[in-house]
Amino acid sequence: MHLPQGIAEAELIGQCKRGSLKHQEMLYKHYYGFTMGIAMRYCFSRDDAMEVTNDGFIKVFNTMAQYDVAKPFKAWLRTIIVNTAIDRRRKELKHQANMELDNAMPLSAGTYIIENISAQDILKLMDTLPVIQRTVFNLYEIDGYSHDEIADMMAIPASSSRVYLTRAKEKLRKLIVTAQ
Secondary structure (H helix, E strand, O other): OOOOOOOHHHHHHHHHHHHHHHHHHHHHHHHHHHHHHHHHHOHHHHHHHHHHHHHHHHHHHHHHHHHEEEEEOOHHHHHHHHHHHHHHHHHHHHOOOOOOOOOOOOOOOOOOOOOOOOOOHHHHHOOOOOOOHHHHHHHHOOOOOOHHHHHHHHHHHHOHHHHHHHHHHHHHHHHHHOOO
């Protein structure tokens, strides 16, 4: 979606910083698809993704005064949406029984090369991964975070992040092989 005619992104952001509800609505509508796309990679349902998107925009509007206009807005927005999704995952994981993975052995690497499948197919297969594996896979492979950064964001050891990524890839490989 394009910005409303006659309004530049900088002006829209400036008006949002001043608290204009009309401009906040315009910004929300303009970036809704972008933020939903990010949220859908971290959530198992559209409803959850909408909650992450809405919660993320609330954070955006509450912290808009802190946004540095010298930096790309879209990158700042993306970071907030990813962190909102991770915060949601972290809260959900507290309620699940998590086994300690520090001493766990990674699964075998397998021989199938995952690069032979389209990104769209991987995203569909990712829906079958356990929440933690899907989240780590997203953060590492798609969003480019390091295992140390993932460990900090999710409050897990970096070694656990590596194990979850290895298991996610192994499960995806098995799903790809059985699908062919």
